Amino acid sequence: MKAYHKINFYKPGLNSLCSTMSGDETIYSGIRPLGFHPGNMIVLSVYPHLVAENLQNQGKKPRFSYIITMNDIEPARYDFERFIPLDTSVSFKEDISITEKTIRKALTHMLDDFPEINVSFVKSSSFQSSDKFSDVADILINHKEKFAKSYIKPEYLDGKTYNDMHFIGIICDDCHSPLLSTSYNNALFEAYCESCDKQVSGIASEMNFWLYYVNLISMKLSILQPDIVLLGGDYIQTPDERIKSLTKANPLGSIMNFYDWLGGRSLNFLLGPLLIGEDGRKMSKEFNNIQDLSYEDVFSFCKSQCSREVRFLK
Numbered sequence: 001m002k003a004y005h006k007i008n009f010y011k012p013g014l015n016s017l018c019s020t021m022s023g024d025e026t027i028y029s030g031i032r033p034l035g036f037h038p039g040n041m042i043v044l045s046v047y048p049h050l051v052a053e054n055l056q057n058q059g060k061k062p063r064f065s066y067i068i069t070m071n072d073i074e075p076a077r078y079d080f081e082r083f084i085p086l087d088t089s090v091s092f093k094e095d096i097s098i099t100e101k102t103i104r105k106a107l108t109h110m111l112d113d114f115p116e117i118n119v120s121f122v123k124s125s126s127f128q129s130s131d132k133f134s135d136v137a138d139i140l141i142n143h144k145e146k147f148a149k150s151y152i153k154p155e156y157l158d159g160k161t162y163n164d165m166h167f168i169g170i171i172c173d174d175c176h177s178p179l180l181s182t183s184y185n186n187a188l189f190e191a192y193c194e195s196c197d198k199q200v201s202g203i204a205s206e207m208n209f210w211l212y213y214v215n216l217i218s219m220k221l222s223i224l225q226p227d228i229v230l231l232g233g234d235y236i237q238t239p240d241e242r243i244k245s246l247t248k249a250n251p252l253g254s255i256m257n258f259y260d261w262l263g264g265r266s267l268n269f270l271l272g273p274l275l276i277g278e279d280g281r282k283m284s285k286e287f288n289n290i291q292d293l294s295y296e297d298v299f300s301f302c303k304s305q306c307s308r309e310v311r312f313l314k
């Protein structure tokens with residue numbers, strides 16, 4: 001039977017979702033841990049805090065279990081047109097513990113108010129030894145054509161070879177390059193590193209990997225089976241933000257599609273709003289438009305904003 005997923009949008013969605021909650025749920029969120037700015041703060045700390053406050057206002061006890069996954073195996077840079085990693089994984093690029101510390105600090109506001117909430121941090125690499133990781137590796141390496149055809153529009157695939165597209169692979173232990181020649185057979189991963197001129201092989205738990213974000217999120221959800229999935233508003237895109245080559249209009253559609261492929265129960269999504277910088281674009285390190293905003297300011301304006309895009313005006 002096909003799972004039926006529900007999407008709750010922004011503050012109105014948060015309110016209606018909370019009316020159905022008991023307070024004991026498991027809530028999921030995740031981050032590519034390359035720093036933490038006010039835009040990330042909305043989804044990772046302000047929205048769970050607003051959920052807790054809403055529950056309390058209804059006379060319920062917020063005692064949820066909140067799991068934050070640190071996406072250390074995503075490539076630090078990726079070519080979304082050619083489907084090729086352009087850099088090593090986040091784990092070799094950044095000290096993840098610094099990002100974790102910053103997130104923990106932002107969460108103290110919620111935990112001071114609601115000490116019964118249980119927060120845990122999980123590295124995405126810790127899922128490498130799971131059966132689902134093997135399933136994902138098998139699909140993305142040995143059935144790549146089937147995945148690519150469901151994910152990328154046929155007209156975009158014309159004249160391209162699946163062998164030139166990459167969604168998962170080994171990271172070389174020595175030079176930390178993503179190895180495009182990764183194969184997977186009988187539980188053994190193998191690849192050749194040209195820079196180091198050596199053959200690399202091993203089972204999943206012994207190796208370092210990179211994994212494409214759509215498959216990574218779907219895999220994590222399929223393993224964790226949370227009650228509520230918190231994601232940023234950019235997982236649903238406006239027509240001019242959409243990537244034309246993909247079969248699904250939105251990243252969330254692709255994630256749900258691959259999740260259904262892996263198997264799991266129906267999911268309940270809560271989308272947080274996008275924080276817009278002073279230049280009118282999404283606040284991001286990439287656009288160099290990060291404002292220094294206090295937790296209190298972000299929290300109080302998110303409380304009153306109902307739309308996908310929120311902008312902080314001084």
Ligand SMILES: [Zn+2]
Nearest residue numbers: 172175193196
């Ligand atoms: Zn190497």
